[in-house]
Amino acid sequence: MNMNYESKISGEDVDVSTLEDGDEEARSRKPLVIAAIAVVAAILAVLAYQLFFGSGEAPPAESQAPVVTVVIPGTKDVVRTINATGTLAARREIPVGVVGEGGRVTQVYVDAGDWVKPGQIMASIDRSVQNQQVARWAALVASARADLNLAQANLDRAAALVERGFISKADIDRLTATRDSNAAQLRVNQAQLGEARARNNFLNIVAPKGGFVLERSVEVGQTVSAGSGILFRLAQNGEMELQAQLSESDLANVAVGVNTEVIPVGTDKVLTGQIWQISPMIDSQSRQGIAKIALSYDSALRPGGFASARITSGSTVASVLPESALQNDSKGAFVYIVDKDDKAVRRDVVTGPVSSAGVSISSGLNGTERVVLRAGGFLNPGETVKPALQKKEAGA
Structure with missing residues (x-):
């Protein structure tokens, strides 16, 4: 039996001592591998814990809420200002x-x-020929006056001889007619002389x-x-005007007599004017109308040039927000406010005039809300936030 077993092993060329040594080495490495895996898993677990919860105990859920800056806008008087441009022209061009x-x-x-x-x-035109015509009619007037004087004298002498019978009544009638004819001719010549002189006067521009x-x-x-x-x-x-182009909505908010500030292009002069006429028509293509602003003469006003205008059209009480607080989507303008539970709530608003202070809110806010100033685009309705009230600057 022993010989058969040994011969079978030796026939397959297997080294029994080598096989036993390999198994023993594999068994000795196995605990080390398991230990290494355990260490790596522990490290990953610690990193994950620190990433999500930080060191120490897990923080409460509300501390994970994003911090947002909010402001309570209040209300104030907002002056409505309309900006416009237009062409300068003479108010009454002659x-x-x-x-x-x-x-x-x-x-x-x-x-x-x-x-x-x-x-x-302003200018004169050569009148040498016309002057000769005037001289001619003046001479004719003098001649007609002489004829009239002679005819009147003849009539007077004849009238003195009628009673003595030397002159008949028919002669008196003939002399009277001659006198009247000469008087009429004198008036005609005088009219012609006046016409010639008037034409000469018209030669002066x-x-x-x-x-x-x-x-x-x-x-x-x-x-x-x-x-x-x-x-x-x-x-x-010397009166000028600015023909300011305004949209339909702006034109409806101005009136005759409203004060304006006009700045001619290329200058830093601020001139004061008043609207004196508002166009009764709207251009069907541009949807704009003209408001004419009367201006006193100034060397900076050159007809045909351009100028900008700031038109004051009343005031209103409203909240004013910076543009960063406003959001827009298909439904229109809106802001996020923070309610009493520190949750973000969408609030639709209607914007009004824009000034250096910000955008006025015509409706949608009463001024007491906590309005999110920035990062509103990253919030969702109902999301819990940590509001941080913005401090007002001195003089604000």
């Missing part, structure tokens, strides 16, 4: 052209930027109203006539 028959310009007395008085001569010369379009030597167009443009009394 075009000046040739009134008479025209001719060659001999002298121009004013230029753009000058001031003129009513009736002041005069200012119909006092004001500021905006434009000059005539030069000495130029031939002008009634068809020559506009030679001068005047701003009556």
Whole structure:
């Protein structure tokens, strides 16, 4: 039996001593592997505990709530200000052209930027031919007056001889008719002389109203006539206006007499004006209307230029919030407030005028709520938060 067993083992070339040594080594390493796994698991458990609960005891659930900054806005008077832009123009622009028959310009007395008085001569036109016509009619007037004086004298002498029978009544009638005809001819010649003189006066281009010369379009030597167009443009009394473009809603909130501040583009001047006319129509394409703001003359006002306007249209009592507190979605504007249970609650609001202080809230708040100032976009309705009241700055 022993020989058969040994021969079977040796036939398979198995080293019995080697097999027994390997099993013993594997059995000796097994506790070490188990111990290493246990240590790694313990380390991971500690890390997980510290990650989620920190060191020490597990914190209460409310300490995990996010901290949010809140403010109690209160209410205050909010001045409604409408910002607008528009084009500067003369409030009453007066075009000046040739009134008479025209001719060659001999002298121009004013230029753009000058001031003129009513009736002041702005330019004159050559009148050499017209002066000869005046002289001719003046001579005809003198001749007709002489004829009238002679006819009157003849009539007077004849009237003295009627009673003595030297002159018949028929002669008196003839002399009277001659006198009346000469008188009529004198009146005709006088009318013609007056017309000639009036035409000469029209050769002077005069200012119909006092004001500021905006434009000059005539030069000495130029031939002008009634068809020559506009030679001068005047701003009556130098008054200007801003034609401010306003939306339909803004136009409904302004009125004639409202004070405004106007700042011409390119300057830092702040000019004061008043709305004097509001357009009765709205442009169907732009959906805007015009509010005309009257302005006194100032060198910074140049018709055709642009200017901005700040129009004050009353005041209202409302809460004012910074833009960071406002959120918007498909339902409109809203804010998050923190209720008595420190939960975030959505509150829909209607915004009003925007100023340097913030956005006024027309409706939705009464001013006593705790409003979340920032990070409202990361909150969900009903979420528990830790409110931190923002301290008001000095003078706020």
